[in-house]
Amino acid sequence: MDTPVLLDLQVPRTLDAWVRQFEAPPWRGASVEGWLFEGPDARRAAEQRLRAAGVRARLRSAYKPLVHSFLEDVDCARLVAVHLTYPAPAHAAPRRFLLEAYPLAGLLPAGCTLQCTPGGEDLHYQLDLTYGSGERVEARVFAPNRVHTDHLGSTQLSPTGWLRTGAPQGGGAALDGPQATDCEQLFDHAVRTVQQHPWPVQEPYFERLDLRVDLPGIELPLAVDHECISLAEALHEDLYFSLLEVFQRHSGRAASDRRLQPGQIVPDVRHGAPAVRIALQPFAAQAQDRLGPPPEPLPGTPLERLAHPAHPQRIAAEMARLPGLRFAAASRQGRAVLGLYHRGPGAAVFISGGQHANETSGVVGALRAAQQLQSPGSANFALIALENPDGYALHRELCVQHPRHMQHAARYSALGDDIEYREQAPLYERAAREQALALSGAQLHVNLHGYPAHEWTRPLTGYVPRGFGLWTIPKGFFLILRHRPGWQAEGRALLEQVCAALARVPGLSAYNARQMALYAQHAGELPFEQIQGFACTQSENPLPGPPVTLITEFPDETVADGDFRFAHTVQCAAVLAAVQAWQGLARPAAG
Numbered sequence: 001m002d003t004p005v006l007l008d009l010q011v012p013r014t015l016d017a018w019v020r021q022f023e024a025p026p027w028r029g030a031s032v033e034g035w036l037f038e039g040p041d042a043r044r045a046a047e048q049r050l051r052a053a054g055v056r057a058r059l060r061s062a063y064k065p066l067v068h069s070f071l072e073d074v075d076c077a078r079l080v081a082v083h084l085t086y087p088a089p090a091h092a093a094p095r096r097f098l099l100e101a102y103p104l105a106g107l108l109p110a111g112c113t114l115q116c117t118p119g120g121e122d123l124h125y126q127l128d129l130t131y132g133s134g135e136r137v138e139a140r141v142f143a144p145n146r147v148h149t150d151h152l153g154s155t156q157l158s159p160t161g162w163l164r165t166g167a168p169q170g171g172g173a174a175l176d177g178p179q180a181t182d183c184e185q186l187f188d189h190a191v192r193t194v195q196q197h198p199w200p201v202q203e204p205y206f207e208r209l210d211l212r213v214d215l216p217g218i219e220l221p222l223a224v225d226h227e228c229i230s231l232a233e234a235l236h237e238d239l240y241f242s243l244l245e246v247f248q249r250h251s252g253r254a255a256s257d258r259r260l261q262p263g264q265i266v267p268d269v270r271h272g273a274p275a276v277r278i279a280l281q282p283f284a285a286q287a288q289d290r291l292g293p294p295p296e297p298l299p300g301t302p303l304e305r306l307a308h309p310a311h312p313q314r315i316a317a318e319m320a321r322l323p324g325l326r327f328a329a330a331s332r333q334g335r336a337v338l339g340l341y342h343r344g345p346g347a348a349v350f351i352s353g354g355q356h357a358n359e360t361s362g363v364v365g366a367l368r369a370a371q372q373l374q375s376p377g378s379a380n381f382a383l384i385a386l387e388n389p390d391g392y393a394l395h396r397e398l399c400v401q402h403p404r405h406m407q408h409a410a411r412y413s414a415l416g417d418d419i420e421y422r423e424q425a426p427l428y429e430r431a432a433r434e435q436a437l438a439l440s441g442a443q444l445h446v447n448l449h450g451y452p453a454h455e456w457t458r459p460l461t462g463y464v465p466r467g468f469g470l471w472t473i474p475k476g477f478f479l480i481l482r483h484r485p486g487w488q489a490e491g492r493a494l495l496e497q498v499c500a501a502l503a504r505v506p507g508l509s510a511y512n513a514r515q516m517a518l519y520a521q522h523a524g525e526l527p528f529e530q531i532q533g534f535a536c537t538q539s540e541n542p543l544p545g546p547p548v549t550l551i552t553e554f555p556d557e558t559v560a561d562g563d564f565r566f567a568h569t570v571q572c573a574a575v576l577a578a579v580q581a582w583q584g585l586a587r588p589a590a591g
Helices: 013-022 038-050 065-074 097-102 182-196 231-251 285-289 312-321 360-374 389-399 428-438 488-502 508-523 564-582
Strands: 005-010 033-035 056-061 079-086 113-118 124-130 134-141 145-149 155-159 162-164 178-181 208-215 219-221 229-230 264-271 275-281 325-330 338-340 349-353 381-384 444-452 480-485 528-531 534-540 547-559
Touching: 013 033, 013 038, 013 056, 013 162, 038 056, 038 065, 038 162, 056 065, 065 134, 097 508, 155 528, 162 208, 162 349, 178 312, 178 444, 182 208, 231 264, 231 325, 264 312, 264 389, 275 381, 285 325, 285 389, 312 338, 312 360, 312 389, 325 428, 338 428, 349 360, 349 564, 360 381, 360 444, 360 564, 381 428, 480 488, 488 528, 488 534, 488 547, 488 564, 508 534, 547 564
Parallel strands: 033 056, 079 113, 208 264, 349 381, 349 444, 444 547, 480 534
Antiparallel strands: 005 275, 033 162, 079 124, 124 134, 145 155, 162 178, 208 275, 219 229, 325 338, 338 381, 480 547, 528 534
8 A cells, every 4th residue: 555645855954055155166265054953063063164165154053052152162170250241032931041041050060050031022141251261251052933823823932043154256145044953844834735635534534644754853862961962852852842732623522631532653763864754654563663672682681680671571561570460451553551450458540651751760669669568468459550642652762863852752652742631532541541540439530640850842833842932951859649529638738748858869859959950940940849758740630530549740851771770660669659648548449
């Protein structure tokens, strides 16, 4: 069967086009300043070519220009003080450009002070730099942006290409204005193509929508935790969430309705000559399961030593080792969602991981906790270690190319929805959760989640991820408590007891403090209550489910090795603390 292709397009590489343009004889002796979406090595090479042609050129990054300026132009090691005045134009969120300067505070040497002040409409960062010698330097860093209307009809201020030149010899106009770069062109063509396609009325609209995008881009690790300036990752994120918004509007649903089931949207962004191909594909679960990293090289490695997300075979084997009543459901693509009910004394607790399948530390954390809880007579719990096996398979597939990217396309199910919000048959994965609650009668659900371990951006639609502004940079391990009406007291007591236990996990309090400090410098004070040094939120939730749900949030997307071990160690500790605390808080079972 032929694969329906919606778009197959190549565009010129902007950097090459600019070099050809300014190598021409009329530009000899001119100066050229340009901003585009390219890494430093490619920009320096282009500058050398233009210098050989008699052109004084400086090419800069249009994406995160201030961070690139500090990396490329500032002697950071000698700095003792930085006063930064950042743009605060009307078409952007108040701290948008301070967020775009992230993680500058972490790049500065120890003891260097950073003072940040909002400016006005001018799209230049103003810098006052003080060096250890007493020397002071003032500088301006341009942040090229354009005001435009996005695919939802909203006005956005987004990074863009830009050229500033003198006039060429023999006449012609000087340049000083935005330029539509290859990156922007590919994004616009992709979104417009999907937006204009005649999709059916009934969800889902397809099985799999593949978007293969190639562009030269940027892949620049930074010396701050897991930070990396990656244009491929940023474009993946912007394409995925922009297309979710396109289908949200097509469906007639309200914005951010997580019940939307468009199908599986898969942006695959790689480094290469600028091109985009969009095609509709059928599911191919068996072929997909052969992709991704192999099982761990040392079979039998204890769970607590796993340095990477658990292989599906390992997850199934660990579930099979645990004693109890087994149950299962089938995913949309036919994979098994494995569940277990371990009957024991005391109040039952339902434990789950992998609802959002790119949040992988909770899967291992849930299995580790279950190992400790399953000893005879010790606990009463239901377990689903991996709720979203289809998303997990996609995560493994995408990680072949980019193992340290967030991969939010793997967040939801193969239907494209959030399993927790699924209400109508066929329930697929959601059926396993319903069985867990029915068998156990649990009044508490401990739902293990994660979020990005480095900055999350949508650079071509306003930079800050729409609807996820609080998640754009890490802020440590934190907890979300949701409860039914009338269960506020039990929820509050659970939060306090779990936070007290987590404060005893070696290294966790210091980890939180460090991330919260960096968050505060770029995003402002956390809008959450803090209990024992942990950010917490508590809210009443009328949705169906158990009376109390404790959601953990560890910044685990992209982490590996010792950082991944630390992540699932914290997840395990949270489960054990919650189970223990709940024994004194649960209400007597009805009947």
